[in-house]
Amino acid sequence: MRSDLPFSGPIFELIDSVLRDEAAYRQFRAGRVGRPALAALLDGRAAALKARGVPANDVHFAKRFPASIDGIVAESLETLARCGVIPRADYPAALMDEVASTIRHRFDHRGQGTYIYPEEGRLLLGIAHAVVARSAVFLGSYYGYWAAWALRPILAAGGRAVLVDPDPVVCEIARRNLHRIYPPERVEIVVATGEAYMARTHDRFDLVVLDAELPRDHPDTARRGKGIYFHLLQAALPHLAERATLVCHNILFADHSGARFFDEVIGRNELELGPFKALVASEFDRFVELPTTEGVGVGIRTSRCPTAHV
Ligand SMILES: C[S@@+](CC[C@H](N)C(=O)[O-])C[C@H]1O[C@@H](n2cnc3c(N)ncnc32)[C@H](O)[C@@H]1O
Structure with a gap:
């Protein structure tokens, strides 16, 4: 495969x-x-x-690339805590190393490739730990690789996670990997679009992770590439817990490398993610972009605080 x-x-x-x-x-x-x-x-x-x-x-x-993976994780968590996105900057370094080792040695990619970088995996674990996430949903979970980083703190807090992706092939890889380690009743894998799943669930989520993507020649121009984020967030809003954290891959509007290549990436992101950015600005208290290799955005929404800064 x-x-x-x-x-x-x-x-x-x-x-x-x-x-x-x-x-x-x-x-x-x-x-x-x-x-x-x-x-x-x-x-x-x-x-x-x-x-x-x-x-x-x-x-x-x-x-x-960060010079130091541990360094950027610590700095990012400090930034998030300073901005009030997460309540604390400390993180379980030993657990991160243990999860990294388990994933490295035991995760069976079955021929699939991932652009989740090591600091992005560790960061997601650190955020799930800091906010004590108990009900997580991953929209565009692909083959479960990014989710695999976050599950330990979520399950340790007595929580559960739902991974949602319309591709049955990648869902099967996620299932094979994650259900070897975690009970299926606490790590659900759903073959569906995020919009369809959100339309039928009655659950509320305190951690929403977005990493869905559609081909750039998709017939629905508004959903192309990361344009899908707007639709997924809109579908997820009625299902957010009173205090909910949003973590998104590929939030890259500022570049620290100086490579001209990123002028085009940022221009495309402004187009594709413009409606998403506006929705986040109206619905979330704060949203912070972190300078990981692919860029990660993290937001916090408390029940009634629709004045945000993106
Ligand atoms: C290929 S992954 C992105 C890669 C990921 N950043 C990585 O490097 O591991 C994007 C996933 O989004 C999924 N997807 C596309 N549309 C979706 C939707 N409406 N709801 C949920 N997932 C969706 C695709 O099936 C695909 O598995």
């Missing part, structure tokens, strides 16, 4: 395996040289990376 992608598993592991013996990469990761040295290395090794199956665009995304 294979995906359309020319790689399997996390793209980070593939890129890291090509660069790991390069002095400039090691120096960047050790904090001894800055981001321009990483960018120069990636431009110089672009052909080698592409030959190993890294899509051209993802060579540019690697220019956004």
